[in-house]
Amino acid sequence: MSLEIEVFATLNGIPDEAINNKTVIVIDVLRATTTITVALAAGCLEVIPVLTPEEAIEMRERLGDERVLLGGERNALKIPGFDLGNSPLEYTTEIVAGKRLIITTTNGTRAIRRAAGGRLVFLGAMINAPAVAGLAATAATDITIICAGTRDRFSLEDFLTAGLLVDQLAGQGEFVLRDGALAARDYYYCHRADPAAALKASFHGRLLADLGMEADVEFCSRVGATDVVPVYGGGIIKKAS
Amino acid sequence: MSLEIEVFATLNGIPDEAINNKTVIVIDVLRATTTITVALAAGCLEVIPVLTPEEAIEMRERLGDERVLLGGERNALKIPGFDLGNSPLEYTTEIVAGKRLIITTTNGTRAIRRAAGGRLVFLGAMINAPAVAGLAATAATDITIICAGTRDRFSLEDFLTAGLLVDQLAGQGEFVLRDGALAARDYYYCHRADPAAALKASFHGRLLADLGMEADVEFCSRVGATDVVPVYGGGIIKKAS
Numbered sequence: 324m325s326l327e328i329e330v331f332a333t334l335n336g337i338p339d340e341a342i343n344n345k346t347v348i349v350i351d352v353l354r355a356t357t358t359i360t361v362a363l364a365a366g367c368l369e370v371i372p373v374l375t376p377e378e379a380i381e382m383r384e385r386l387g388d389e390r391v392l393l394g395g396e397r398n399a400l401k402i403p404g405f406d407l408g409n410s411p412l413e414y415t416t417e418i419v420a421g422k423r424l425i426i427t428t429t430n431g432t433r434a435i436r437r438a439a440g441g442r443l444v445f446l447g448a449m450i451n452a453p454a455v456a457g458l459a460a461t462a463a464t465d466i467t468i469i470c471a472g473t474r475d476r477f478s479l480e481d482f483l484t485a486g487l488l489v490d491q492l493a494g495q496g497e498f499v500l501r502d503g504a505l506a507a508r509d510y511y512y513c514h515r516a517d518p519a520a521a522l523k524a525s526f527h528g529r530l531l532a533d534l535g536m537e538a539d540v541e542f543c544s545r546v547g548a549t550d551v552v553p554v555y556g557g558g559i560i561k562k563a564s
Numbered sequence: 565m566s567l568e569i570e571v572f573a574t575l576n577g578i579p580d581e582a583i584n585n586k587t588v589i590v591i592d593v594l595r596a597t598t599t600i601t602v603a604l605a606a607g608c609l610e611v612i613p614v615l616t617p618e619e620a621i622e623m624r625e626r627l628g629d630e631r632v633l634l635g636g637e638r639n640a641l642k643i644p645g646f647d648l649g650n651s652p653l654e655y656t657t658e659i660v661a662g663k664r665l666i667i668t669t670t671n672g673t674r675a676i677r678r679a680a681g682g683r684l685v686f687l688g689a690m691i692n693a694p695a696v697a698g699l700a701a702t703a704a705t706d707i708t709i710i711c712a713g714t715r716d717r718f719s720l721e722d723f724l725t726a727g728l729l730v731d732q733l734a735g736q737g738e739f740v741l742r743d744g745a746l747a748a749r750d751y752y753y754c755h756r757a758d759p760a761a762a763l764k765a766s767f768h769g770r771l772l773a774d775l776g777m778e779a780d781v782e783f784c785s786r787v788g789a790t791d792v793v794p795v796y797g798g799g800i801i802k803k804a805s
Binding site for chain 1: 570572574575582715721742743744747750751753767
């Protein structure tokens with residue numbers, strides 16, 4: 324039987340059977356999954372995704388480890404009392420190498436936690452799409468791609484990245500593309516000449532530009548800039564080996 | 565303030581504020597919203613959407629009206645004891661003129677009922693897309709387009725039809741397109757030269773072809789074949805005047 328690829332455009336109502344025992348790729352390209360990828364590439368030891376700022380602060384106290392940093396955003400901005408925001412540009416080797424990161428973001432960390440039943444759970448972004456597709460294609464299971472979306476709404480940038488991943492995956496194996504995967508791939512095809520322009524035109528891209536973070540959007544659109552693949556399991560995100 | 569258009573790719577998790585007081589267009593192009601449009605065009609007096617076959621049978625008994633017909637499907641096939649299935653080709657003037665139709669389908673009737681809080685609720689399909697867009701554009705409210713999807717999954721054919729509607733609407737007013745609307749429109753652009761081919765390539769299109777109903781898919785892809793716009797209110801669907 325052929326393996327399938329499916330894409331869910333938002334987090335809501337994803338049936339458990341689409342996650343359990345599947346290879347799941349979670350996308351929140353602006354910016355959580357990009358930023359977590361960058362943090363791990365910069366030498367961060369592990370990333371713990373949590374749902375709320377309160378949970379992040381409690382976990383830091385419970386861990387009692389000087390190496391812990393708190394990162395994340397609400398309304399795209401750094402959370403008061405946190406060490407870092409949600410910009411990938413903040414997560415440099417100087418700041419995160421050898422550290423443990425607790426992160427909470429509006430949509431990304433919810434999406435990651437939703438994927439917890441997957442056999443393998445990867446974090447995907449444009450910067451690591453070829454590497455994620457390479458790993459996922461070897462898993463020999465159906466592949467479910469989850470777009471974090473923006474609260475309960477469709478996010479153009481996540482769907483575009485899902486299409487990029489479908490395109491990369493389809494080049495590496497005989498997959499049956501379900502409707503969500505077909506549509507995401509075609510949508511990516513529309514924009515493959517300039518995915519950065521599509522990211523900038525998205526609601527979230529325009530919001531970030533309005534907040535002076537256009538460089539983040541530019542950074543997040545660099546397809547294949549890194550080979551780092553974050554893998555989530557047991558509540559912790561680490562670099563896939 | 566500019567009016568917005570948003571598209572939801574499935575029924576799940578649509579926030580109430582996206583429905584209440586909006587103009588809502590519900591799409592289940594293969595085949596419920598196409599078939600209901602055809603029934604009204606053929607002189608059916610009204611259509612009552614219900615969630616289950618049992619509810620349909622109970623309502624027929626309660627109404628005690630000889631003019632009532634039962635229509636709909638489960639697994640794309642006519643329901644035992646019902647008068648009609650879910651093929652638009654069955655709903656001819658000879659059969660439905662002057663009748664009242666109670667209909668239940670797997671996804672379409674759920675989607676219609678979900679839209680009940682809208683200020684205006686229209687049923688959209690390819691066959692009536694220009695007419696629906698024309699009416700919706702004059703409503704002077706935000707427009708929310710709901711794709712019924714297939715159970716909890718993305719349906720390519722509904723998203724394509726949403727894109728067609730966005731394209732038609734954008735030609736008739738100054739709308740702000742939210743991300744779902746932008747992506748649906750671009751997806752439609754990819755396929756506008758041959759939307760019928762895209763419908764046939766969808767999961768549901770292939771299923772119908774396998775069941776010998778390829779003519780239904782062909783029929784459902786005839787953009788602008790009718791000016792009839794079904795409008796839903798008070799639990800009943802009638803032809804917009």
